[in-house]
Amino acid sequence: AICSNGKTVGNAACCQLFPLLADLQENLFDSPCNEPVREVLHLAFHDAMGFSIRGGVGGGSDGSIITFASIETTFPENTALVGVIGWVTPLIARHNFSDGDFLHFAAAVGIATCPGAPRPNFLLGRPQARAPAESGLVPNASDSVTAILARFADVNINPSEVVALLAAHSVAADYDTDPVIPGAPFDTTPGIFDTQIFTEVLLRGVLFPGNGSNVGEVLSPLRGEVRLQSDFEIARDSRTACLWKELVGNQARMQSQFKAAFSSLSVTGQNTAAMVDCSDVIPIPAPVTVPPFFPQGFTSADIEDFCPSVQLPPLSTLPGPAPIVDSA
Numbered sequence: 001a002i003c004s005n006g007k008t009v010g011n012a013a014c015c016q017l018f019p020l021l022a023d024l025q026e027n028l029f030d031s032p033c034n035e036p037v038r039e040v041l042h043l044a045f046h047d048a049m050g051f052s053i054r055g056g057v058g059g060g061s062d063g064s065i066i067t068f069a070s071i072e073t074t075f076p077e078n079t080a081l082v083g084v085i086g087w088v089t090p091l092i093a094r095h096n097f098s099d100g101d102f103l104h105f106a107a108a109v110g111i112a113t114c115p116g117a118p119r120p121n122f123l124l125g126r127p128q129a130r131a132p133a134e135s136g137l138v139p140n141a142s143d144s145v146t147a148i149l150a151r152f153a154d155v156n157i158n159p160s161e162v163v164a165l166l167a168a169h170s171v172a173a174d175y176d177t178d179p180v181i182p183g184a185p186f187d188t189t190p191g192i193f194d195t196q197i198f199t200e201v202l203l204r205g206v207l208f209p210g211n212g213s214n215v216g217e218v219l220s221p222l223r224g225e226v227r228l229q230s231d232f233e234i235a236r237d238s239r240t241a242c243l244w245k246e247l248v249g250n251q252a253r254m255q256s257q258f259k260a261a262f263s264s265l266s267v268t269g270q271n272t273a274a275m276v277d278c279s280d281v282i283p284i285p286a287p288v289t290v291p292p293f294f295p296q297g298f299t300s301a302d303i304e305d306f307c308p309s310v311q312l313p314p315l316s317t318l319p320g321p322a323p324i325v326d327s328a
């Protein structure tokens with residue numbers, strides 16, 4: 001079908017997404033991906049986790065975190081998401097989509113503003129949420145790997161997909177774990193969807209970047225960079241260390257695995273047979289232009305290796321002294 005804006009899509013029902021795409025691009029997102037992109041992605045993740053294959057705890061990727069914000073933002077894991085819900089509320093009001101379609105479309109469009117990201121898929125057709133999710137369904141950074149993998153298995157996401165999804169922490173910053181350094185990123189390139197998170201989490205930790213040791217935080221290799229305990233442990237656990245190391249410096253592999261895993265995350269609890277594939281509405285992201293690297297002062301000798309059977313690709317070290325990572 002040819003839409004009224006001249007764009008061609010596979011299914012005419014997808015044409016209605018173009019005005020929302022333009023509104024998101026003009027009034028919320030920026031490239032390289034900005035704080036609203038990161039927070040919408042974070043919101044979509046928390047919404048998606050509100051589901052169980054055993055039933056009874058919520059409708060998954062249904063936008064209930066927006067529809068029932070007055071309930072779900074009282075959950076401790078969601079209190080920091082009040083702000084982003086406020087940012088998206090006027091956009092939702094200007095268009096005619098369910099909260100679930102809005103949120104998971106916005107997350108896909110947001111990812112596409114990050115250079116280096118894969119082009120996310122998007123399926124249209126989430127019914128309006130009928131009930132809030134329960135509290136306690138989103139993993140904490142202080143949870144064990146066993147608990148984290150079990151929680152993801154309960155939304156039909158396997159360990160390999162969990163590792164790939166953590167590429168999202170390549171465009172992420174911390175506000176609550178260590179509140180004295182708000183906006184401290186998890187890798188040195190929070191505006192680029194790259195593999196630096198996989199490299200940098202394997203570097204030996206030597207310091208706490210802010211106010212000492214906080215719950216869910218472990219030693220970081222760099223001033224200004226926060227390292228989550230969960231990322232640290234998933235990178236080193238025997239169930240996930242090789243999956244993690246395979247993504248170090250491997251942009252193409254990271255992109256294809258993230259793309260597939262994110263497709264699953266964005267439809268937890270949904271009946272995909274009743275949805276329309278509108279992936280062709282999502283913009284094609286810009287490529288990453290800088291090759292993967294070790295931050296200044298680091299080499300392969302600083303990598304903590306929990307998977308000797310996987311070879312590290314050759315990475316060069318950026319010139320100069322070790323940086324203080326800027327807040328994102």
Ligand code: HEM
Pocket residue numbers: 035038039041042045080139140141142148165166168169171172173174175176177178216228230
């Ligand atoms: C192992 C499971 C995970 C844990 C324990 C975890 C934990 C966290 C924590 C503690 C933060 C910092 C929040 C703050 O203080 O502001 C964070 C940020 C973030 N996470 Fe995760 N996360 C996980 C998986 C994911 C997944 C699967 C995604 C998306 C696909 C994701 C996307 C993000 C984003 C985009 C941010 C940054 C938000 C911002 O910049 O404002 N996370 N995560």
Ligand SMILES: [Ca+2]
Pocket residue numbers: 169170171187188189190191192193194195196197
């Ligand atoms: Ca990055």
